[in-house]
Amino acid sequence: MITTSRLFRGLMAVVAAGLLAGCERPPIDTVQTGYRGTAMEQVYNPRLLAKEAALNAAPAALEPASNEGPRARDIYKNVQVLGDLSVGAFTRHMTSITQWVAPGEGCGYCHNLANLADDSKYTKVVARKMIQMTQAINSNWKTHVAETGVTCYTCHRGNNVPANVWYSPKDRNNANSLLGDTAGQNMGMKTVAYSSLPFDPFTPYLLGAQDIRVNGLEAMAQSGDKANRHSTKQAEHTFALMVHMSKSLGVNCTYCHNTRDIQSWERPQRTTSWYGIRMARELNNEHMVPLTATFPANRLGPKGDVAKVNCTTCHQGAYKPLYGAAMAKDHPELLSLAKPQAGLPAPLSEAMRSVLYFGVGASVLDTEQAKGLAQLIATMAATPTAKVAISGYHSASGDPAANQELAKARAMQVRDSLTAAGIAVDRVVLEKPMQAEANLAGEDPAARRVEAKIN
Ligand code: HEC
Numbered sequence: 001m002i003t004t005s006r007l008f009r010g011l012m013a014v015v016a017a018g019l020l021a022g023c024e025r026p027p028i029d030t031v032q033t034g035y036r037g038t039a040m041e042q043v044y045n046p047r048l049l050a051k052e053a054a055l056n057a058a059p060a061a062l063e064p065a066s067n068e069g070p071r072a073r074d075i076y077k078n079v080q081v082l083g084d085l086s087v088g089a090f091t092r093h094m095t096s097i098t099q100w101v102a103p104g105e106g107c108g109y110c111h112n113l114a115n116l117a118d119d120s121k122y123t124k125v126v127a128r129k130m131i132q133m134t135q136a137i138n139s140n141w142k143t144h145v146a147e148t149g150v151t152c153y154t155c156h157r158g159n160n161v162p163a164n165v166w167y168s169p170k171d172r173n174n175a176n177s178l179l180g181d182t183a184g185q186n187m188g189m190k191t192v193a194y195s196s197l198p199f200d201p202f203t204p205y206l207l208g209a210q211d212i213r214v215n216g217l218e219a220m221a222q223s224g225d226k227a228n229r230h231s232t233k234q235a236e237h238t239f240a241l242m243v244h245m246s247k248s249l250g251v252n253c254t255y256c257h258n259t260r261d262i263q264s265w266e267r268p269q270r271t272t273s274w275y276g277i278r279m280a281r282e283l284n285n286e287h288m289v290p291l292t293a294t295f296p297a298n299r300l301g302p303k304g305d306v307a308k309v310n311c312t313t314c315h316q317g318a319y320k321p322l323y324g325a326a327m328a329k330d331h332p333e334l335l336s337l338a339k340p341q342a343g344l345p346a347p348l349s350e351a352m353r354s355v356l357y358f359g360v361g362a363s364v365l366d367t368e369q370a371k372g373l374a375q376l377i378a379t380m381a382a383t384p385t386a387k388v389a390i391s392g393y394h395s396a397s398g399d400p401a402a403n404q405e406l407a408k409a410r411a412m413q414v415r416d417s418l419t420a421a422g423i424a425v426d427r428v429v430l431e432k433p434m435q436a437e438a439n440l441a442g443e444d445p446a447a448r449r450v451e452a453k454i455n
Pocket residue numbers: 075076077078079080081082083094095097098101102106107108109110111116117123124125127128
């Protein structure tokens with residue numbers, strides 16, 4: 001007995017020493033940020049800061065490229081966002097994003113190297129949206145990122161997938177059993193610095209828009225308008241978010257709050273954070289969630305949701321990402337939103353005829369184009385004897401044999417959409433057009449189409 005408990009105590013001592021070595025071992029520095037005696041100070045551990053310095057060093061920018069000469073949109077076939085750049089500036093951008101996101105894999109991480117215009121790799125489709133997301137951060141959220149801004153490197157740091165992303169956790173199965181619903185507490189998860197607080201403060205606040213306040217409007221009011229309606233559970237979720245924010249930035253609560261009066265907005269960092277919360281929420285709802293279907297299953301979370309952004313995705317332990325290094329100014333193409341460029345023509349939707357357009361190399365209809373079948377489907381449903389003929393076309397660029405296959409695959413995709421809408425398959429006839437190549441030269445978006453006609 002004695003030996004076991006001694007052994008146990010010995011073990012605990014070793015574990016404790018290990019834990020201490022991993023965290024706040026002295027000496028510690030403190031910097032006073034408020035009036036003396038008010039405990040408004042930041043605690044830093046110089047040893048941990050030194051370790052983090054390497055992670056937060058920004059890579060050098062490539063030589064600037066001349067913006068003279070022809071535009072990328074005129075030279076290349078499928079440039080939808082960065083078309084206004086010169087070919088030189090466009091190439092510099094491609095080289096930079098390769099270094100930031102796929103230094104090990106190179107251009108082939110996003111590209112089919114046999115045809116750089118092809119959009120068949122999901123990584124390229126995601127990257128195009130990421131360029132727009134980065135532009136949106138830098139132009140719409142100066143209230144948070146100021147002139148410092150962000151680049152792909154802020155989140156990716158040379159990794160395909162940023163080191164810090166979050167997914168919604170699996171549903172808890174114990175809610176109706178004796179174990180009860182723990183609301184994600186006592187799990188000891190990294191997201192809330194291994195505290196006992198609910199480990200997913202992100203779904204309610206960085207995806208949803210729940211109220212983050214916990215204080216009442218008046219001290220001790222128990223009833224009436226001023227009574228505090230926030231529950232203990234809400235307070236715990238708020239605290240979990242606060243622990244996440246402190247941990248992400250490597251700061252204490254006093255960095256943003258005067259702890260004499262938590263509700264006060266006297267610390268400018270609290271206001272910056274208020275915008276940061278709204279920015280993260282918008283990035284998740286408007287940029288990440290719409291990409292869900294683009295990602296392969298192995299990139300999705302336990303509930304099939306896409307990886308999302310929180311404070312750590314950019315900050316990674318620093319009060320400002322990369323200690324405030326202003327990388328974005330060296331990449332003017334990421335500073336403002338690109339002018340929208342002509343995408344696919346709008347689909348034609350008539351009672352007797354539909355025309356639907358496809359992206360370069362694509363044989364799958366996007367949601368907008370798929371809507372173009374509505375009126376034709378209505379006619380087919382109203383006239384049970386009618387048959388519909390479907391023909392696929394391709395543009396003049398690319399390999400002729402592959403293009404023939406593509407035109408056929410497009411026609412079959414439209415046939416499948418019709419049968420999925422309840423039209424019997426024997427009423428749908430695939431018809432090979434006399435001339436599937438629909439334009440004489442180059443990549444004409446109006447050429448990449450399928451026509452469906454009721455005869
Ligand atoms: C992280 C993903 C990614 C990597 C890595 C990448 N690219 Fe791209 N590339 C894209 C995206 C996205 C576009 C489309 C941009 C647009 O629509 O504005 C594109 C377009 C292009 C085009 C235009 C092709 C056409 O005809 O439409 C060329 C050329 C190109 N990239 C070259 C390169 C080279 C060379 C490399 C390696 C040094 C590279 N890319 C690495 C994402 C990537």
